[in-house]
Amino acid sequence: MTTTQQDITEQLQAGRPTGPLVRGFEVIIGFETHAQLSTASKIFSRASTAFGAEPNTQACAVDLALPGTLPVMNKGAVERAIKLGLALGSTIAPRSVFARKNYFYPDLPKGYQISQFEIPVVQGGSVSFFVGDEARTVRLVRAHLEEDAGKSLHEDFVGQSGIDLNRAGTPLLEIVTEPDMRSTAEAVAYARELHKIVTWIGICDGNMQEGSFRCDANVSVRRPGAKLGTRREIKNLNSFKFMQQAIDYEIRWQIEEIEDGRAIQQATVLFDPDTGETRAMRTKEDAADYRYFPDPDLPPLAIAAEWIERVRAQMPELPRAMAERYASEHGLSAYDAAQLTQSPALAHYFQSAVAAGANAKLASNWITGEIARRLNQQDIAITEAPVGAAQLAALIARIGDGTVSNNAARQVFDALWTGEGRDVDALIKAKGLKQMSDSGALEKIVDGVLATNQKNIDEYRAGKDRAFNALVGQVMKASQGKANPAQVNALLKSKLG
């Protein structure tokens, strides 16, 4: 008996933990992601890859497939594939083969796409990430190099279509996973992690609006323990929000079909953000025979071990390694460390604050809390944050040495953020936020509060903790927030015996 691809997939999926069931169904998701590589020129020609130029101004003779033209490999694209392989723990094939995928379409100038088929450049590997605070690992099948097609413009002409070949020949890395994901949340988390990695190692600009990072999701459902269901592929998901909506819709749709007694047909579907629905483009019956064969214009791609080592030496510290280091060096939780390593800029911000003397744990809390909230609210990047890492470090230092309370620090931070001032100490002074360090003055306030709150004292003595907190609050209020809460606690406790 011959082993089919289906059998292999079944074996690979056997024993993997299931995810949250949806109406009694297990959800199975695999991804194919096209990451546009950040080379200045195209994968097989010297034309520019810059986005947004006038139609057909960035297509040279090779991109137009003029008679007599031939492809020449862009080494920069190969180097980026090697980087991805190193980042994901994959095997970098010492010899991989370019193949022609033959089909007719007006924006495919040669009548075939140069891709990799039987022997891709990146084989195996995995992506690890958190879904909430749960660690997950998705296995990769492969990543292969290929060229993008041009664009067909159907809206701009009446009764005709326009062809723009600027994008033709843009280098892509198609990254394919095993169907290892078990929920929409896991799928989106995988896509976010992969996006983080490709931008982190600098092989892709990650711009989803411009199509630099496009995902296709293969979705199927089954009763737990049953054979894998028939999958439908949702094409070209170019935002995490649409990805979430599309997969959720698709899961519901498939379950309803099955519950209504209809079998799922293998199909390629598109997500319409306006209706929130997926709809079939083509079914398996229309599937083309691409007649793949090795491209005789390109010798096999040979990657010597020395080349891999040269690339390895240029690799930045990867987010996972960095997060593990943060956790062990600074005692941060795995979750916080993962949050701090969402982007190189964020990690750099954290490291700069620590380098400027900030307590790492406090810096982490500020960055993942207050700062993340404000960045989100204003939809800006960490590089655009009005409060620099050195300012944050200075503020944290003033909390640490007892100069300001946490509450007061928040006021200082707000002033820094809104541009009211730039110097932490000057702001503390101007706003009169310095904590009381004179224990005599504090004792007077405590005595005053105790003298006027006999009811709370009685309740506290009767065992009500809440009454104690009320007393602390009164003292803080009377001190206009300048009292050191720890000192207040200690003083109150000693006075109340």
Added chain:
Amino acid sequence: MSTGPVSTHSEMTAPIHEMGVAALAGALRGGRLSAVEAARHQLDRMRQHQALGAFVAVDEDLTLAQARAADARIAAGDAAPLAGVPIAHKDIFVTAGLPTSAGSRILAGYRSPFDATVVRRLAEAGAVTLGKLSCDEFAMGSANENVAVPALGFDHAVPARNPWQTDRIPGGSSGGSAVAVAARLAAAATGTDTGGSIRQPASFCGVTGIKPTYGRASRYGMVAFASSLDQAGPMARSAEDCALLLSAMCGPDPDRDSTSLDRPAEDFSLRLADSLEGLRIGVPREFLGDGVAPGVRAAVEAALSEYEKLGARRVEITLPLTQLSIPVYYILAAAEASSNLSRFDGVKFGHRASNYADPSSRKSALEQMYESTREEGFGDEVKRRIMIGTYVLSHGYYDAYYLQAQKVRRMIANDFQQAFKHCDLIAGPAAPTVAWKLGAHGDDPVADYLADIFTLPASLAGLPGMSVPAGFDDGMPVGLQLIGDYCAEARLLNAAHRFQEATDWHLRKPAGF
């Protein structure tokens, strides 16, 4: 005689069109002949013999401008090796100055924005372009009968004619190139060889032609037929002339052709005169079997005897898979062609059908445009090979045909390496017969395919091969094929040159030319 303004040539004995590349280059450099004079003479001669159907595109102004530039460089003492030598290019090379059709209606009138690397290199070496030469459509043919564009002086497509007997085919696909050289319409011509398209027409027209090792000459700017086999080479009236041209044509082209060999350009003239003493010439027994015409076999045997007189030793060898080279080639070449020709879709360049939209059809307007364009644009042989190629690459057939053919191809290459343990060169006929009559193969394409049997093995192995005039059968030229190991072009040309010093077959010319 010359119509040039400076009649310096009149003191010389041989007419300009009788001079080969080496003689012309010498006369031009020595100031005994001007490039303009040579070009004018050849252009006149081309018009005079346009009934042969050799040329498909000329531009006299362009040719004369190139000739004047060559004269200026010679006068300035800056003469490149081929300065002023008039040659012509097979119409499979794209040229910026002249249209390129590849013999096909689908490219009729196409103008390339750039020159093929081979064309550019020859221009840099000083050669003057007389025009473009007829060939089988997309180089698919063995008779030059699959031409779909009009020849010069015709308003319809015509096959080129063999000057030895004009009711015979010149061979193909570089038929126009062979005719131009044999009829003295050009001192030399470029050709391309995928399965024998230089060697077979050279053999049929009594000229010398060499296909170098695959990858020696850049394929950039050659309209692709079968990418893993296509290779450019010169056709001329002697091995010495071929060496001059080949030296200019070859060299690495890593920025344009990834399959171009990383070997420096070489002067193939340096070893022409080396002794053949002790040279082991392998004769594959499969090359002299029953399928070979007796007159052809006799001429090849005589040539082998001549080599023995020159000090070479004959060694019997075997290339057991020779027969299989025909199916292997016609699977692999067709597979690659079916994909290479997909770009001719009416979208970007070349022919697009004008009336294709039938509203009653259930096909989309786009599908109808593709179908009508390709139906009108391609000839029968091209369509046949696209269909064969599409079939052998199809799901379910790929392993049985394409993959199996690739395996046998490797075995054929290995057999040659075995053979080269016992010999330095391999010799045999270039073709089983001499040129046949126009139309003789009628509607039987397989008859044409079978005639390629002796040139296909070296093509599949990527080895250099050449054809050298070696006698006549029934008044038609017979070519001796020489096959060398990888990058042994200098040795091949040396063996051919020494043979031509000892014989005069290459000096014979067709009556009336």
